[in-house]
Amino acid sequence: MSSPHAPIALTLGDPAGIGPELALLAWRLRDAGPGLPPFFLIGDPGFIERRASEMNLQVPVADVGPDLAEEVFPRALPVMSLPSGMRVDAVAGRPDTAHAGAILESITAGVDLVRAGTASALVTNPIAKYVLTEVGFAHPGHTEFLAHLAADPGAAPPLPVMMLWSESLAVVPVTIHVALRRVPELLTQDLVVRTARIVAHDLRHRFGLAHPRLVLSGLNPHAGENGTMGHEDRDVLEPAVMQLQNEGIDIRGPLPADTLFHERARAGYDVALTPTHDQALIPIKTIAFDEGVNVTLGLPFIRTSPDHGTAFDIAGKGIARPDSLMAALRLAARLATRAAKAGA
Known part of the structure; x- marks a missing residue:
């Protein structure tokens, strides 16, 4: 069980992306606004010093443990x-499969530390799945790899639920990193119910909401129009909502997705669940592009990350903004404290 008083573990991410410079920039701004909780980066101290020097960032680096x-x-x-002593020699903006070992080792070490209580939470810098896939990475994405690492020996991995959170909007895609054509076959009543249960539980125990309010958007236009524009809303989503309501979870839907995200609609719920990835991520990245945080629910530890990718095209150019990483660090500390108080 992690301790809320321990520092936060921050993973390296892809060293050719903007993750390393975001860590440097976040540390420079550690006292800005409400301030940042103490964190440490898991990587290669020499590489981080070189990246700071290349970008003319006056950031001292300390080679220390948590x-x-x-x-x-x-x-x-x-x-x-x-832990292996592996060194990193990455060029900003040039992804390379040679970095895959360091990327994965940083993530694995971070999970080990947070599960051991040495770190209070895990914040992950962005990775590029295709860089890892070329060396045999078998997981659909970062989130699923974390679920694999979170599983006890011999046990099935927990269901990881990806929530994108900001002060203005929180969203959860029920299906995540899959092709759109596969969504109807994957979108089952059981998946919707399991996802909503995890969301409701973590909103209570980690976010401190006594009575979380959930909504579920439809899959098809106008939530299917009673089957005239697709049967999934009527035959899959409506029964799932009824089952959840019978369990005492405050959830409404399925509701038309095109009217779910304007300001008045957002005032009526705490989180919106959507059948597809883009139904959730388009509105939050429109409303809170720089402040959004990716939170993985359903894991036995706190994990957040910036709500953006590796941005290889701007890495090392001095134009990346650390806002989302700083929001992820602050939220991780907040969730770890609340989870400890709730005993979850």
């Missing part, structure tokens, strides 16, 4: 070496 991270955080960015 036990000293909080102590040195006010004066230097703590960077924990990869």
Whole structure:
């Protein structure tokens, strides 16, 4: 069980992307606004020093473990070496499969630390799945890999639920990293019910909402118009909503997705569940592109991440913004404290 008083573990992400510079920039802004909780980066201290120098960022780097991270955080960015001692030699903007080992080792080490209580939460920098796939990465995405790492030996992995959160809107796609044509076959009543249960549980125990309000958008235009524009809303989503309501979960739907995200509609719920990935991510990235946070629900530890990708095209150019990473760090600390109080 992680301790809410331990520092936050931040993974390396793809070292050719913007993750390393975001960590440097976030540390520089650690006292801005409400301030940042202490965190440490898991990677190669020498590489982080070189990236800081290349970008002319005056950030001292301390080669320390998590036990000293909080102590040195006010004066230097703590960077924990990869457990294997692996070194990183990445060029900003040039993804390379040679970095796959360091990327995966950083994630695995972060999960181990947060499960051991050495870190209070896990914040992950962006990765590019295609870089990992070329070396045999078998998981659909980052989220599913974390679920695999979270599983106890011999047990099935937990169902990971991806929530994109901001102060203005929170959304959960029921199906995530799959082709749109596969959604109807994957969108089952059981999947909707299991997803909504996890969302309701974590909103209560980690976000502190005593009575979370959920809505579910339809899959088809106008939520199917009673089967005239697709049967999934009537035959799959409506029964799922009824089952959840019978269990005492406050959920409405399926509702037409095209009228679910304007300001008045958002005032009526705490989180919107959608059948597809883009139904959820388009509105939140429109409303809160720089402040959105990716939160994985259903795991036995707190995990957040910036709501953006590796941005290889701007890596190393000095134009990346750390807003989303800073929001992810603050939210991770907030959730870890609340989860500890709730005993979840």
